[in-house]
Amino acid sequence: MGKTKILENWTFTRPIPAPFDKEVAKRGKKDTTEDSCLSVHNKMTRGKRATLNSVTLRGLLLAADIINGESQGALGVETEKGKICRYYAEMVVSSQVAQEIRILFYDPEKGSWRASVKKGRAMSVYPRIGENGASGKEMFLLLAYASMIQGPVYDQEFEGSFQTFVQEKAKGFPDMDLAMRCAFLCCDNLYRRLENRDTLGKAGLPFHNDEIASGNVPMVPMSRFTKGAYKPTRKDYGTFQVLKMREETGSLETIGELKSRYNRNFPLTEGEKGLVPALPDNYQVPAEVSEIVEAVLHTPMRVFMSAGESGTGKTTNAKMVAQLLGMPYYFFTCGEGTDETDLVSSMIPNIGRKEARPDMDLPTFEDMMMDPASALERVSGSYEEEVDQEEAFKRILSAIYQTGFQNGQGEKDYVMVKSTIVTACRRPSVIEIQEPSVITKPGTLVKLNGLLDDGAAITLTSGEVVRRNAETVILLTTNMGYKGCRGFNESVLSRMRMIHYCEPLTAKGMVERVQKRVTGMERETLEKMAETVCEIQKYCRTEMITGGVCGYREFEDWVWASLVQKDICAAAKRTVVAKAAPEAEEREEIYKTQILTKFEVENRNGGMKAA
Numbered sequence: 001m002g003k004t005k006i007l008e009n010w011t012f013t014r015p016i017p018a019p020f021d022k023e024v025a026k027r028g029k030k031d032t033t034e035d036s037c038l039s040v041h042n043k044m045t046r047g048k049r050a051t052l053n054s055v056t057l058r059g060l061l062l063a064a065d066i067i068n069g070e071s072q073g074a075l076g077v078e079t080e081k082g083k084i085c086r087y088y089a090e091m092v093v094s095s096q097v098a099q100e101i102r103i104l105f106y107d108p109e110k111g112s113w114r115a116s117v118k119k120g121r122a123m124s125v126y127p128r129i130g131e132n133g134a135s136g137k138e139m140f141l142l143l144a145y146a147s148m149i150q151g152p153v154y155d156q157e158f159e160g161s162f163q164t165f166v167q168e169k170a171k172g173f174p175d176m177d178l179a180m181r182c183a184f185l186c187c188d189n190l191y192r193r194l195e196n197r198d199t200l201g202k203a204g205l206p207f208h209n210d211e212i213a214s215g216n217v218p219m220v221p222m223s224r225f226t227k228g229a230y231k232p233t234r235k236d237y238g239t240f241q242v243l244k245m246r247e248e249t250g251s252l253e254t255i256g257e258l259k260s261r262y263n264r265n266f267p268l269t270e271g272e273k274g275l276v277p278a279l280p281d282n283y284q285v286p287a288e289v290s291e292i293v294e295a296v297l298h299t300p301m302r303v304f305m306s307a308g309e310s311g312t313g314k315t316t317n318a319k320m321v322a323q324l325l326g327m328p329y330y331f332f333t334c335g336e337g338t339d340e341t342d343l344v345s346s347m348i349p350n351i352g353r354k355e356a357r358p359d360m361d362l363p364t365f366e367d368m369m370m371d372p373a374s375a376l377e378r379v380s381g382s383y384e385e386e387v388d389q390e391e392a393f394k395r396i397l398s399a400i401y402q403t404g405f406q407n408g409q410g411e412k413d414y415v416m417v418k419s420t421i422v423t424a425c426r427r428p429s430v431i432e433i434q435e436p437s438v439i440t441k442p443g444t445l446v447k448l449n450g451l452l453d454d455g456a457a458i459t460l461t462s463g464e465v466v467r468r469n470a471e472t473v474i475l476l477t478t479n480m481g482y483k484g485c486r487g488f489n490e491s492v493l494s495r496m497r498m499i500h501y502c503e504p505l506t507a508k509g510m511v512e513r514v515q516k517r518v519t520g521m522e523r524e525t526l527e528k529m530a531e532t533v534c535e536i537q538k539y540c541r542t543e544m545i546t547g548g549v550c551g552y553r554e555f556e557d558w559v560w561a562s563l564v565q566k567d568i569c570a571a572a573k574r575t576v577v578a579k580a581a582p583e584a585e586e587r588e589e590i591y592k593t594q595i596l597t598k599f600e601v602e603n604r605n606g607g608m609k610a611a
Contacts, residue, residue: 004194005212006055006139010131014054017061020183023176024052037184040157041192041203050188059140060162060186062091064169066141066238067542074238075145076245078231082287082503084108084151088232089142090240101242102126105220105230106142108152111197111206113139114230115217118242123222129215143190143205149236150503153205155193161185167544234506236538253290255323256281262293263326266428266471275328275429277319280516286313288500289320296325296473301497303452305476308502309551313513314477315432317502321473322430330424331432338439344422344460362400368393418460425458428471437478452495505552507531513552518559528598529568530555536580536594547582554579568599 016024024030031051038050065071072092077084087106092099098119104126105114115126115138127134147158165182173179190205197204211218224230231244259281268276288306295301306314315331322329332343363375372392377383379399387395424431452474457467476496493499505513507530514526533555540550554576561571572595581587 004207004209005129005215006136007053007191007194008131011053011055011135012051014135016052016054017058019173019176020052020057020180023180032184034181034184037181037188039185039189039192041196041200042188043192043196043199050184051191052183053187053191055135055137056140056187056190057183058135058137060144060165060183061169062137062141063144063162064166066091067166068170069238070170072238072241074235074240074243075142076232076235076237076240076243077149077151079233086230086232087142087146087151088230088240088243089138089145090238090242091138091141092241102138103220103242104138104142104217106139106146108146108206111208112211113208113217114220116220123219125219126217129212129217133215140190143194144186145236147190147193147205150501155189155203158186158189161189163541163544166542170542253285254281255279255283255285255320258285258290258293259324259326262297262324264428264471265326268326268328272328272427272429275330276326277323277329279316279319279323283316283320283516284512285320285324286317288502289317289324291500292317292321292473292475292498293324295498296321302470302472303474303476303495303497305478305496305499306502307478307499309504310479310549310553312502312504312551314502315434318430318432318475318477321475325430325473327471327473328424328427328429329432330420330429331434332420333434334436334439336438342419344419344458344466363396368396422458422460422466425466425468425472428469430473430475433474433476435478436476504537507534510552510555514556514559517556518563520563521559525568526559529558529562532572532594532598533558533576536576536590539590539594540580543586545581545586548580550576550580569595572599 015021016030031049033049038048042048042050062071062073063075066073066075074088074090076088078086078088085107087108089104091102091104093102101118103116103118107113117124117126129136143153144158144162146153147155148162149159161182165179165186168175168179168182193200193203193205194207197207220230232240233245235245292304295304306317308314318331319329363378367375367378368389372389373383373385373387376387376392376395379396421431421433423429457465459465507527510530510533511523511526514530515523533550536550539545540548557575558568558572561575562568565571569591573591577587577591577595580590
């Protein structure tokens with residue numbers, strides 16, 4: 001036990017914090033073998049159990065207090081091009097003598113830590129961690145926060161249990177049996193992910209143990225703060241007192257600046273030219289779009305997936321990929337009843353007889369023997385000088401079959417209509433397959449495996465074999481966390497060459513996007529509204545409110561409705577609040593606590609400010 005510095009044996013011998021100490025005393029032990037208390041990462045084969053770790057539990061309590069607003073402190077992240085590169089925590093520690101602010105930084109890629117303590121105007125080292133020193137509980141505070149938010153060390157099991165723990169803490173732990181189960185599970189989860197990080201792969205928590213083996217966490221000098229080396233770009237909970245927020249640095253390049261660099265310049269028909277998206281040239285290109293088009297240009301990768309909440313821009317990104325590459329954009333929307341046949345073709349009633357196509361000018365056998373290229377030209381319209389007799393004969397027979405099939409369509413009660421997926425795969429195109437995770441029938445997407453493989457093919461109902469063009473880009477977009485969404489078959493996931501998990505837009509990102517679409521409102525008001533939407537998101541997570549949505553689309557609807565109604569509160573009730581929760585009581589509470597408290601005064605003073 002205790003390969004990791006902050007999980008050494010002495011951390012298990014320190015007193016259990018209240019109110020869990022009384023429950024442990026009542027039970028007579030601080031471990032359990034109950035399945036509901038064991039983490040999925042617990043791979044013990046004998047004596048499987050979960051144990052309450054005093055230091056871990058104290059860190060969980062600190063994090064819960066900051067999240068619930070019961071203690072001074074803050075939690076946030078620093079992002080680069082939309083990806084979390086550092087987690088931040090500030091914790092205010094008060095004593096009879098003085099007050100100090102402990103500041104910690106965690107780098108999830110390197111597993112490294114930095115820490116400082118601000119006392120008055122001076123900056124000092126973080127207390128030495130050890131049996132006779134500091135416990136390092138603030139490190140568990142930061143690991144708990146990092147594990148509960150979407151990012152590189154997010155863990156679904158931990159989030160679910162810790163959210164319940166936070167909620168119970170806010171109520172004063174009325175149900176100690178539930179609180180103990182959450183405490184056991186969270187302690188076991190963090191312990192296993194730290195101790196077994198080398199064998200758990202992505203589920204492990206990166207931790208540079210050698211860096212703090214002596215118990216000393218590297219300090220950040222004051223000069224590094226003043227030079228802006230450590231500045232969070234997003235604050236999720238509390239208020240930073242020492243750390244200063246900065247603007248996120250991302251791709252400032254726009255569609256107008258990049259399209260000439262990425263355009264593939266494929267020859268397109270007039271119809272295909274009309275399908276190339278025409279988003280405004282001043283739209284900034286997100287990092288995930290740049291990664292996809294770079295991969296298309298420089299590698300054989302052509303199949304991608306984007307997952308995230310509604311309104312995070314997945315479809316806009318797909319259109320942006322098509323526009324930058326100069327390729328037509330198609331989309332196919334899946335539903336619960338989508339089956340294997342729908343993915344490639346569908347049968348619809350024949351409501352009118354088609355005019356038969358004119359007879360083909362068929363070559364004779366002598367024509368094919370004497371001049372295969374000319375014989376093939378008579379049925380295909382193109383002359384291929386190097387074609388041999390066998391290949392020409394095969395292609396002539398195929399052309400004859402297809403012509404007969406098309407003419408026969410007019411004689412049937414039903415005709416086959418190819419899906420947009422098949423249409424897009426014939427020529428260089430970008431095809432977005434929307435919401436494949438809502439399909440009810442298991443294994444339906446496996447039908448597409450033939451097209452997802454490089455250079456593979458799929459067979460239509462008519463018997464025609466369609467080969468995916470080598471330049472066609474397939475992009476699956478889905479809301480994997482929403483009600484009704486299901487997981488993917490492993491064989492489908494393995495064919496995704498790159499998967500992007502889109503994080504929700506920040507308040508700043510929402511404002512920048514809406515200003516490209518809506519005019520007539522002052523930026524200060526937009527920022528306040530966007531921050532309110534983010535606060536509602538956090539409120540719903542904290543209160544475990546599910547079944548609703550609250551994101552960029554709701555924010556934009558709120559802005560439009562406010563401009564029309566001239567009443568921010570009333571507009572919010574019909575847009576943001578209406579979709580945030582399914583229950584009337586929950587909506588009323590959101591309206592009172594998140595809308596009226598922020599905008600009622602503005603409404604009384606004449607409504608919003610115009611731009």
